[in-house]
Structures are given as C-alpha cells and as structure tokens.
Amino acid sequence: MRLKIYTDPAYASPVNRMHCAMLIPFLGSEEATFWSEGTNVFDRYKRNGAGYFELTETMDEAEFVVLPSTWHRYLADGTTEIALRFAQKAADAGKRIVVFHERDYDFKFPAKNALLFTPTIEKDRQPNEYALPAWMPDHTNGPAPLREKKERPSIGFCGLVLKPHVKSRIVQFARTSLPYYSERRMGAYSASLKESFQYKFLRAKAIQTLLDHPGVDTNFVLRGDFFAGADKKATANGKTEARKSALEEFLGNLDGSDYSLCVRGIGNYSLRFYEIMAAGRPPLFLDTECILPYDFLLDWHKELVWVPLDQHHRAGQILVDHHARLSPDQFAEQQRRIREVWEEWLSPDGYFRNFYRHFRPQ
Template sequence: MQLSIYSDKNYLPKGMEPVPMLYPFWTEFIPSEKYPWSRLYGKYLEISNSLFKMTSLQEADLVVMPINWRVIRGESWRSKINKEVESLSIEFAEKVANSGKELIIFFAGDCCVEEIPVKNATVFRMAVYRSKRKQNDIIMPSFTEDFVKEYLGGQMSLRHKSEKPVVGFCGLAVKDSWEKKLKTVLFHGAMLTKSLELGVSPYKGQILRSQALEVLAESPSLVNTNFIIKDKTVFLNTQDVEQRQKARAEYVKNIVESDYILSCRGSANYSIRLYEILSCGRIPIFIDTDCVLPDESIIDWKKYCVWIDEKEIPHIAEKVAEFHDNISDQEFLDLQHECRKLWKSRLSAEGFYTNFHHHFSRK
C-alpha cells in the first residue's frame, strides 16, 4: 500500500537533516558519508517509492514533521532545549492542524519518553513507560545494521541446543554506588529546572544489568555464562576507528557464541541490543522495565524472548534454565530463524516502513 505524504523543507533549519523517512524524497540531504547511513537505510531507499509518494498538503494521507524532536530536546537530560527550532516546529504543527490532516512526529534518543508541546499528533517514539503511555504514542524499533550481512558473511550462524544454556553479554554494567545516587539527584534537579517530569534515573539500566549478570554468574548449575563486562561505552565514546572496529567485532562475537543474550534498557527505557540480538538470529533475555515494544498487538514478544519482569531478576537464572529445558532441539533451531525473520520483516528500517501503513489502518 502506497501512502501519500507531505512535509515542508521551509521548516527544516539550515544545516539540519530531515527524519530518515524523507531522505528518498529530499535526496540532497542524504549524508555523503555512507556509513552507517547506508547500512541502516540503504534497502529502505531502494523500496521507498513503492511505499510513499510525496504530494501536496491537500492531497496527503499523512503529514511528516521534517525534523526529529530529538534535535529540539537534545541527546541527553543534560541538553538544553533548542527553543528556536521548537518554535519553528510548533508553527509547522499549527499549519497542519488548520488543514485537518494527521501529523506524524518522530522522537528518537534517550529523552524520547518526554511529553512534547504539540497536541493531537501521532508520535513515533523508541520508548515509553507502559503505565504512562498515551493513545497517540507508537513505538518504533531502534534501527541497526544487518549483523548477518555485515559481520557474518551473509550466512546466519546457528547454534545447536546444549544441556545448559549459554548466556552472553558484552557491554556496560555498573553496580549501584553513592556516585550513581549523586548523579541521579543531579538528573532530578535538571528535570525540575526544565519543568519536566522527574522520571526514572538514566543509570537504572546499568545497575539492573549488573544485578542480572551477578545472579547469572552465581548460578553455574543452571547456566553457562559468556560475559564481557565494561565500565564505559568504548564503542560509542572512542574516536579511534581501529578501536571501534575491534570493540564491534568483540560484541558481535559474543552474541554469536551465545544461545541467549541479556537485553536490558540503557539510559532510556528501551534496548538497542534487543534488535541487534534478533538481527543475529539469537534469543534475547528481555528485562521488562515497564516497557512497550513495537507492534505488540501483532507480535507475541514472549514467543521470541525469555521474558523477565524487573522484579524477577533474582530468579533470572531459573527462568532461563526453565525456558531452555522446555524447548526441543528443533524448536531451538527454529526459534533462531524466527528471531532473524522477525527483525528483517518488521524491525529493520525497510521492514518498519513497509508496514508503516498498518499503524493507521488499525486506528
């Protein structure tokens, strides 16, 4: 199904890029540096004209705000809100409201659970809290490169079921401390200064990961562990290309050499790792922190994950072992294929945009 969409470059501040959905129609904004853009959106670019058609405001089915609200809000809770761009975007929203058309706003990044000062828009976010979700909030995946294509030579590596499950994790996990408590106080102070809801500490995910990993490591009779625990995000913070590549290779190797991989929220209430795990055809151990996942009305997420409520972390090893014991050798192999298929068909950029119209046909 092809949707007619409208947006307006006049509401895109100079030097800023539009939301990726609009790249195929405003090709002058496609980054000249193809990595990582081409790895994330290349296939979407190839099929975009069969999915969307740029048209006038009067003829449009949907209107797309040209800028991601993340640019306005900033990348983290420490960021200052860009009032100038916010004012321009609200002006665009008012123009759309007067037309009676449905407005779509994309809000990615670590602050994406926050409210925005635009009424009656459909907001595609990477995260919300289930207990506070609004009717107009739609959860979208965090797009990741195709790990099988980019790192595994295009061939998915399958694992056969062993007696005990191998649980993997490579990444940041830090125990609770007075330093984290102090940073949380500073976070709450910053939220009050911005007149925003206090929210959940951005350090919660690091602490929960540490708790879960500790329980798993102390349960050798139930699970085997394959952990590489870091105290800083090497991949994101380093400018050294060789070091980044080494860190990425280590990360992918850890996923591929594990049966199940721990997936827990980061600074925001979502996990990029979840989509990377599925891309590899591996089974996530998903820690539910009042989360909403993409397409929950269609996808039975508990079929693809070992589902652990946050309060069940003390029993995570038993839960993983129980899941593993209750699945046959063939079902274990099949589930790896199904995880990969789910990512390709619905959670990759091309899968998400191919199914974009379903979010509106169900309203």
C-alpha cells in the same frame, strides 16, 4: 497500501538540515549516529520506500503530514518553535502530524494533532504514542550461524555495565528524589527523569543474577565505557579503529552464545536489542514496562525469552526453564524466527513497509 504523506523541507531544523528516516527515499540527508553512519542500515528502504509512501505535492492531498526532522534534532538545535509552527499549520488544515523521536529520553511533543513515534516511553503511555525501533545495521548481512542445542543454555553480553560508587549513587539519588533534578529538562518537553534513573544499575544486577545461577553458562564481556570508550580516543582514526574492534568483539560474543542478555540503558529501550534480533539470537529480555514496535500485532512475550518486571531476580531460572522445553529442532527454529521478526517488523524496510498498519490494522 501506500500512505499519502506530505512534508515541507523548509521546516527542517535550520541548524542541521537532517531528515527523519521515513523521508530518506525522498529527501535523503538522514540524521546519522556513529553506529549507523556509513553502514547498510537504510539501503533496502532507500530502494523500496517509494512503494510504501506517496509524497504529495500539497498538504490537502495527504493522509498525514510528516515533521521533516526528528524531534530530537529540534530539541538539540534549539529550534523547537519551527517544529511547533509546522504542527500548527497541519492542525489548521485538519491534518495529523507524524513526529519521529530517536533518542534516549522520553520527550513529549506538545501538539494535540501529533502522532509520536519514539523508542522510549517511561510510563503513562498516551494513545498517540507508538514504538519506534532503533536503526541498527545488519552487521553481518544475515543471521549469525545457527547454534546446536546443548544441555545447558549459554548467555552472552558484551557492553557497558555501570557499577555503583559514591558519585553514581549521588547522581541516582538526585535524579530520582530531588524535584529540581528529576522533573524537567530541555524546555519542559521531557517526562520526569525519575523513572529512567531508578534503573541505572539494573544491568549489573542482571549480570550478577545470571553469574550466580548454577544452571547457566555465562559469556560476559563487561565494559566500563559506552562502545568500549571509542569516543575517548584522541584522533578520528583512533575512534574508528576502536569502534571496529568493539563491534567485532560484540559480534563474536553473539556468535558464541545461545542467548543474549538485553537490558535497557538510559532510555527505556536497548540499541543492543535490535542488533541481537538481526543476528538471530533470542534475547533474554528484562522488561521495564517498555514499548516494542507493533506490540498491537506481535505477542512479544512469546517471541522473546521474557522476564517480567517483578521477576528480574528469577532471570536465570526463567532462561533454564525456557531452554529445557525446547527440542533441538525448536531451538534452531527459535533462532530463525528471531531473524524473521527483525526482517519483517524491525529493520527500516520492514518497519516502514508495515507502517500503514498503525492506522489500517488488519
């Protein structure tokens, strides 16, 4: 089921010649973030990718054209005209162009022949928009040890929780209520910021909801900065050590909890979600009308402990009811299934192994 794809590295962003994840087995030089750089995140896909895609020599031979860099790369580098020129070249040849965007905000790609793969869509999803995982490492090279079922569910969380104060409330008001600050950013390619900033304090509300529920044991490590403030360290070595310490604390929190709270951040998705899935811990997933990969094949409402948008205030009771329905064997199988879903559909290798299904559903 290999897809025939074509790209031209000459159309990568010239400021930072990095390539989208799909092209790593063929071109290398992936666009890395500090949480993925130097990790095992793409190892398996690098070995197997040539079995999933055939890189053609000419555009005419290909089923799809692939934009060589991520859309975020062109936006950040100020080189969007290069990406749009390549999209037009594909359109002139009668080809659709696959575009990957790997960052928080809901940036649109303004070409009618584009197929946009993105982790975050705030609202009004278009037919040409598909969900993309966040590329997170398999930190432990396998699932966390299986937990045995206890009478009461325990839920963990380790990460940034923003608390309302005067300055943050002013920013939230501006982003959600004032047109100049809420409608456009980065050359008018973004959807409105209004939707993302209305959820600014959702994590704090969810944390308090669970703390208040008498039937839930909580295991929360609440931080005031992203990645425990690692990027604020003065030296590179200080940043590295701080990130390592923060990751170990996060993994310990996963290991010591039955479930893990998953709430969106700035973008309408969660990096933490993919780490939780890789560890084999069932997420308590607070839906915000987000998109998840392969939602046309997977019933995510059944795969996760799903908290609908209008039921966030009942998150604790939903978790208690879910846990009570499980036998000890079902509780263990739930953990195995979460890891299985990550391996098959969300890891880079699994995601790209199934990529053809977006166009050839079975």
